[in-house]
Amino acid sequence: MKSSEPFFSLLISIGVGVHASPWSSLNETLGGRLRVATPLALPCFTKYGDKPNGVDESFCTTIREEWKTNDLRVSTAGSFMNLQSEMCLSDPEDQCLIDNTVSPASIPSGNSTCNQGSIPSYYIQVACAEDVAAAFKFAEEYDIRLTIKNSGHDFMTRNSGKHSLSLWTHHLQDLSYSKSFIPQGCREDVGAVMTVGVGVDGNTAHYFADEHDSMIIGPYSPTVTVSAGWVMGGGHGVLAPVYGLGVDRVVEFRIVTPDGVERMVNACQDPDLFWALRGGGGGTFGVVLSATHRVEPKVPLAFADIHLPPNITADTALAWIQILVEESLDWGQAGWGGHVGGTFVTHFNPLPTLTRDNSTAARAAFRRPVDFALAHGGTANVAVYTGWLEIWERFLLPLDGEQGGNAGMGSSRLLPPDLFATPEGHAQILEYIRTAQTLGFDPVNFYTPVSTPFTYGRIKDVTPANDSDVGRGTSVHPAWYRSLWHLQTIGSMAWNSSYAQRLGFLTNLTAATRAAEGLAGPYAGTHFNEANPFADGWRESYWGGENYERLLEIKKRYDPKGLLKCWKCIGFEDEDVASDRFRCQGKLQEDVQRAFA
Numbered sequence: 080m081k082s083s084e085p086f087f088s089l090l091i092s093i094g095v096g097v098h099a100s101p102w103s104s105l106n107e108t109l110g111g112r113l114r115v116a117t118p119l120a121l122p123c124f125t126k127y128g129d130k131p132n133g134v135d136e137s138f139c140t141t142i143r144e145e146w147k148t149n150d151l152r153v154s155t156a157g158s159f160m161n162l163q164s165e166m167c168l169s170d171p172e173d174q175c176l177i178d179n180t181v182s183p184a185s186i187p188s189g190n191s192t193c194n195q196g197s198i199p200s201y202y203i204q205v206a207c208a209e210d211v212a213a214a215f216k217f218a219e220e221y222d223i224r225l226t227i228k229n230s231g232h233d234f235m236t237r238n239s240g241k242h243s244l245s246l247w248t249h250h251l252q253d254l255s256y257s258k259s260f261i262p263q264g265c266r267e268d269v270g271a272v273m274t275v276g277v278g279v280d281g282n283t284a285h286y287f288a289d290e291h292d293s294m295i296i297g298p299y300s301p302t303v304t305v306s307a308g309w310v311m312g313g314g315h316g317v318l319a320p321v322y323g324l325g326v327d328r329v330v331e332f333r334i335v336t337p338d339g340v341e342r343m344v345n346a347c348q349d350p351d352l353f354w355a356l357r358g359g360g361g362g363t364f365g366v367v368l369s370a371t372h373r374v375e376p377k378v379p380l381a382f383a384d385i386h387l388p389p390n391i392t393a394d395t396a397l398a399w400i401q402i403l404v405e406e407s408l409d410w411g412q413a414g415w416g417g418h419v420g421g422t423f424v425t426h427f428n429p430l431p432t433l434t435r436d437n438s439t440a441a442r443a444a445f446r447r448p449v450d451f452a453l454a455h456g457g458t459a460n461v462a463v464y465t466g467w468l469e470i471w472e473r474f475l476l477p478l479d480g481e482q483g484g485n486a487g488m489g490s491s492r493l494l495p496p497d498l499f500a501t502p503e504g505h506a507q508i509l510e511y512i513r514t515a516q517t518l519g520f521d522p523v524n525f526y527t528p529v530s531t532p533f534t535y536g537r538i539k540d541v542t543p544a545n546d547s548d549v550g551r552g553t554s555v556h557p558a559w560y561r562s563l564w565h566l567q568t569i570g571s572m573a574w575n576s577s578y579a580q581r582l583g584f585l586t587n588l589t590a591a592t593r594a595a596e597g598l599a600g601p602y603a604g605t606h607f608n609e610a611n612p613f614a615d616g617w618r619e620s621y622w623g624g625e626n627y628e629r630l631l632e633i634k635k636r637y638d639p640k641g642l643l644k645c646w647k648c649i650g651f652e653d654e655d656v657a658s659d660r661f662r663c664q665g666k667l668q669e670d671v672q673r674a675f676a
């Protein structure tokens with residue numbers, strides 16, 4: 080069945096029940112774990128598509144109150160952290176959103192309709208490998224589009240899809256620790272590890288690691304998971320400068336490939352697939368069920384947490400950013416990493432040189448920003464703490480419970496350290512920040528991770544693998560290992576933005592992306608999990624040409640029928656832009672491109 084028509088008749092026939100439709104027999108195979116996906120805000124609307132809908136007042140009240148909370152969006156199959164995964168970006172009518180500018184969020188006035196947008200039609204609550212195998216078989220037989228949702232944090236519109244069947248892996252919550260570990264089929268012991276089910280979030284993983292006197296290197300947000308999109312996209316974290324990226328630390332994946340086979344993939348079994356999973360991206364090579372990550376012994380950490388008041392002017396933010404730019408290389412060389420922003424710096428350091436002298440060296444390293452912040456009415460805390468969990472619990476966790484419900488997007492460019500070494504380089508970076516300012520990106524809102532494997536890359540052999548070196552190395556853009564900042568420029572579209580407003584925002588974002596590419600030079604790359612989904616040159620910029628070619632070859636080998644496909648993922652073709660499958664992105668993409676023609 081090739082056209083989309085049979086898909087719709089199948090959709091309809093599922094409601095019938097009396098006749099055994101393919102959908103109901105799939106549901107039987109899945110033990111009843113096939114469900115209809117509906118938009119989060121549906122209970123607040125009187126119309127759903129062209130049908131009347133019964134409003135559920137009390138459910139609607141909860142949704143309005145919790146509209147931006149990570150927990151609600153992670154635990155609901157048909158809802159996603161970022162609104163671009165729910166709205167059909169190219170068609171502003173096609174969405175089911177409420178007003179996120181007020182709290183509780185309010186229902187649009189007038190007779191508005193809840194439309195499905197890019198939310199999948201059905202989802203499978205994945206419980207085991209057999210569920211995934213059944214989904215692949217069904218997708219192939221009936222030409223059904225598959226998408227994969229885990230925590231739903233993706234910015235790139237890759238975790239959802241109109242008219243798709245979604246594999247929801249959130250409930251795979253197994254966790255185990257092992258003091259020593261030999262990947263299946265290997266001989267070498269890789270030391271202490273945690274095997275983390277794909278649905279387990281960073282917060283849970285951090286607590287579990289601490290119970291075993293360990294630290295796991297994970298994302299900054301408590302609700303991003305560690306074993307799926309994060310790690311397959313590189314996986315940066317504030318301790319990555321010293322301990323490496325997620326891809327440097329993962330030693331094994333349990334995955335179901337599109338042929339329905341469950342595999343333990345590591346340096347010794349399917350080593351080329353292992354390489355591909357270490358940076359090739361989520362949603363591409365199969366459905367991961369869990370991953371095993373090396374962990375570090377718990378150590379004290381130096382922590383610098385310096386903030387300006389939120390109401391500073393753009394000029395004060397620029398003067399502040401100048402200091403960050405001037406100091407950053409020294410910090411990086413001393414093993415510090417974390418985040419910098421228009422109103423703050425948050426940096427971490429696990430190296431004994433910084434942690435054994437009772438904060439003296441740490442305070443000396445951050446004297447300039449501390450003085451600046453205090454002179455401008457800000458706050459500063461530079462000290463050594465007992466371990467990661469203490470900092471996580473006291474300072475980080477309280478901040479991050481309401482990061483969802485926005486159409487936030489950014490651009491990403493990995494900046495080489497030499498830009499930070501000279502006054503000319505500093506001036507170029509500041510010039511970039513000012514260019515972005517003219518495009519609508521206020522320097523006060525500037526935010527950039529300093530979480531490249533900067534120290535790790537200089538102390539370990541992390542040369543990306545090549546054909547004579549299969550199974551070692553990673554497939555992320557090699558620029559990760561020769562960069563200091565992961566420069567971002569971020570903004571968002573209004574929940575109810577018109578097509579022209581969306582195009583305006585994305586055109587400006589793309590102009591900023593191009594300026595960042597000019598700043599970083601041709602050998603730099605992009606963190607594709609936090610990239611501008613509408614910029615061009617993505618193959619080269621996300622992976623580098625050599626990695627891309629090899630990743631594509633591996634993709635074709637493990638997914639010859641193309642059962643998995645996502646926006647600008649490995650195997651995405653130029654002609655897919657204009658296809659029905661990607662029509663929520665396609666029109667905007669063509670218009671953004673036209674703006675630069």
Ligand SMILES: Cc1cc2nc3c(=O)[nH]c(=O)nc-3n(C[C@H](O)[C@H](O)[C@H](O)COP(=O)(O)OP(=O)(O)OC[C@H]3O[C@@H](n4cnc5c(N)ncnc54)[C@H](O)[C@@H]3O)c2cc1C
Nearest residue numbers: 229230231232233237299300304307308309315361362367
């Ligand atoms: C608030 C916030 C903070 C963030 N912080 C960081 C950070 O500190 N460091 C960092 O590196 N990134 C960060 N990110 C980006 C994050 O890494 C990506 O959004 C990542 O894709 C999330 O992966 P996920 O599996 O949790 O989410 P999802 O959105 O569910 O999935 C992401 C991608 O992986 C695919 N996928 C999901 N599950 C599976 C599976 N089981 N098998 C195969 N493919 C799968 C999806 O189809 C999609 O393409 C952040 C994002 C947000 C929204």
Ligand SMILES: *[C@@H]1O[C@H](CO)[C@@H](O)[C@H](O)[C@H]1NC(C)=O
Nearest residue numbers: 093106110111112113114115
């Ligand atoms: C699948 O079966 C379960 C259990 O019988 C049922 O609750 C569910 O609604 C069915 N799914 C669909 C999409 O009909």
Ligand SMILES: *[C@@H]1O[C@H](CO)[C@@H](O)[C@H](O)[C@H]1NC(C)=O
Nearest residue numbers: 125126129130131189190191
């Ligand atoms: C809202 O829509 C319903 C059904 O489509 C219609 O009967 C009603 O008149 C509309 N109300 C307004 C205020 O437009």
Ligand SMILES: *[C@@H]1O[C@H](CO)[C@@H](O)[C@H](O)[C@H]1NC(C)=O
Nearest residue numbers: 388389390391392395455456
């Ligand atoms: C910022 O707000 C504080 C009070 O919260 C006020 O004292 C200060 O003057 C404000 N600064 C600017 C630049 O507006």
Ligand SMILES: *[C@@H]1O[C@H](CO)[C@@H](O)[C@H](O)[C@H]1NC(C)=O
Nearest residue numbers: 435436437438439461462463
């Ligand atoms: C470390 O510094 C703190 C305050 O700066 C002080 O109270 C404490 O006694 C010092 N500890 C040691 C071992 O020097």
Ligand SMILES: *[C@@H]1O[C@H](CO)[C@@H](O)[C@H](O)[C@H]1NC(C)=O
Nearest residue numbers: 517518519580583584585587
């Ligand atoms: C885009 O940038 C231009 C200046 O180049 C600015 O005038 C316009 O307001 C910006 N548009 C948006 C949507 O930010």
Ligand SMILES: *[C@@H]1O[C@H](CO)[C@@H](O)[C@H](O)[C@H]1NC(C)=O
Nearest residue numbers: 542543544545546547548551
């Ligand atoms: C591939 O790796 C080997 C050793 O790991 C190295 O000798 C060789 O130069 C590399 N080839 C390329 C093209 O990078």
Ligand SMILES: *[C@@H]1O[C@H](CO)[C@@H](O)[C@H](O)[C@H]1NC(C)=O
Nearest residue numbers: 178179180181573575576577
């Ligand atoms: C979007 O909603 C806001 C209220 O949140 C309103 O002020 C604005 O006019 C609306 N914009 C459009 C394009 O409808």
